[in-house]
Amino acid sequence: MTLTTELQQAGREPRLPMQLPLDEGNTLLVERWLRILPGKRLVGLARHEGRPVLLKLFIGGGAARHCERERLGVTALQQQQISTPALLAEGSIEGGGRYLLSEFLLDADSLQQRWDALSAHQPGGAQAMDLLGQALSIIGHMHSKGLMQTDLHLGNFLQQGDRLYMIDGDAVAVLSPGQPLSADQAQQNLAIFFAQLPPDWDEFTDLLLIQYLQHNPIALNPDTLSVSIGTVRRQRQNDYLSKSLRDCTQFSVARSWARFTAVVRSETERLTTLLANPDQLFVAQPLLKDGGSSTVVKAQTSGAPVVVKRYNIKGFGHWLKRFWRPSRAWHSWLAAHRLQFLGIATPAPLAMIESRFGPLRRQAWLITEYYEGEDLLAHFGPFGDQSPDENTAKALLKPFEQLVAARISHGDFKATNLLWLQGEVILIDLDAMQQHHSETSWRQAWARDRARFIRNWPADSPLARWLDAQLP
Template identity: 50%
Template structure:
């Protein structure tokens, strides 16, 4: 494969998310580094990928931003601190300036390495406390304990920064490693605050499994904060992460691609952007060619197929001039549903995965909007369950888990018809999220839950077996 161009920091900054591959950069010692495959790009700041130097495969981090020297020094210093503390991390092969500006840091390329995030993705749906899931989490907690015992913290803690290779777990991303008290264990408060960052990324159900999670950490780090303090830290971090995620859903970032003009706003999950591009360009054409389930004054809903994959597209209509004027200044119902779907998934509450949001605009004014999400072919609970008996065991358990989670996080639905609850064979999925609210106070949530609960019970004849079962099993009003 021929290399197209000899790049420098300015060229790579200007290339955005998709620099043309392969490319070369000249190092300060006269050698040329050939970048073959990109693994991560922070536009205008950093590129990480598989490269070749002197015929050897390496992992290359290229720092090309305007303050790149600072981050390059942090990366190099963090990896040195890990090495000095005896914490396994990939060997540094070279750390130097690039001839055309910017800096490079090269480490060994671990061919068969797998991040713990990849391993976790395979088991994350398992019940909290599951043995295989614990086997994935324990090495990360143990390695974090080693960092804390050596006086180090990791400011960008996530499972993707732990790699499994040849039976070992290694820590990567030296840029986020800080030395708090070299050679001495962290104070319990500092250790607990950093530990909470990792634990807050697990589904909330794992909060009740701290006694199973913490032994791996305490095996390496003796000092542990009180569990009540740790739980408060987890909740604080989780609240921050939720706010950060919801903000990202409507701005350009690693997770989402956003396009905004004077007449249109579009947000799409970045990994879906290329596949969904034709649909996003002409959503009404997709609806007209799909299977229309509903075509009412306020909404049109259709099932469509994109490259063999079933999706659901929902258009929020403007039924008359008064309705249109009332919606102009407010975020659309599609916008609200988009954000609330991400909120529910953040809390591991089942709902079809949202893929894209489109709004028609006239400057700051909103008009029609579209929401695209994954399609669930399962039946709704009104048609699936018999009013004459309690639900089967699996469905009954899933119903109880769904409403327990909603109440735990003070979330109300606002229109809890049984047709808005779908059975996918394993879980009950919540749909039609226009009225979903997460309440700040227990009093406000209790008031909303009474309405939700009463609406759900009204789906079936008064006094029937299913209604009696629900009334007994649902959280109290």
């Protein structure tokens, strides 16, 4: 078996440590895998002649083409004086694979890592604005030199000390070397960058562009850019939801004749026991909810506690209505990931299971993060005898404004389906949630949602009157 074939067949678990023979007769010691695209590409930390290096292995179809694109992209960045890790070597491995070695930046963090480490991601926050401004500076520099990074996310920026590097040469397009991109080309590429931010950030686009325009002073059309951001964000959302149902870097998905399971890959280890037999929890545990159509329990894992919701089949007639379509767990799984993508607070969806007989669905389970918050009926009281103060009002209105902007209806706005936790409103029970593409259906659904939420309190109460005046 050739080395390329071995790596292709190793899936997500290629052996370590690994001795990799190089063209010049030396060997490379792979110490750690940093990223694995099974059967296609591997990125690892390796040691070459005593120094740490970054190894990229191309092992899938078109390995030579992808390796060449990576090399040409890095070379283009270097030629235009845009910081990127230096290339050290290139060659082939047994069986048709290719490798590239480049400088390994010690003590460097990606901007995505720095973004995740921020204490708050409030739109317009100083630290977050500074981080995004750094990225836009290097994007502006690239655009002024006729280059475009087509996979424009924060993980492709590395910071080492005060110096920022662009990586992933495979996604670097050379459109007009040494000459600025056209305004249209620049706007389309900027839309890819801004679309990765939650919609709450859209109002800060013009302010963030100041950093960009200092490096590439071209005339941009704010309205056109805004439309492009919306288009790209919808595409990104659809791609993300599709990924949540297939095996990929972020999600582990397994299907058989009897079962479909999707789990956030980073949560697989701590949820192993629950995934094997979720019904074990519903025997001795005190239940959070014991209804006919669903049963909910809190479960302890090796990490934080989780909530397991079982969607029951009440009888043969109920099964006849449900077996041919995706389960409510499936629907809630997608709805929760949609909200997370849009920056709307909801407990993180961790796993979803459907019991099946071939294509026919039966019981299903949804596992989510557990929140200790109190529901809004408890928080505001059943009589709604006072309107909220300024800070509470802002927090209360925020999710409704976000849902309106995204054209999403909840479908069951009982006050018990919204939690109050540390000054934030969190949406739960997403079984009936829907994102609308028709303005007519959206307005009808929103009118029902709005009326249902206000109806949680007496019509003549101060809180109900305040909500009727303030809700979108």
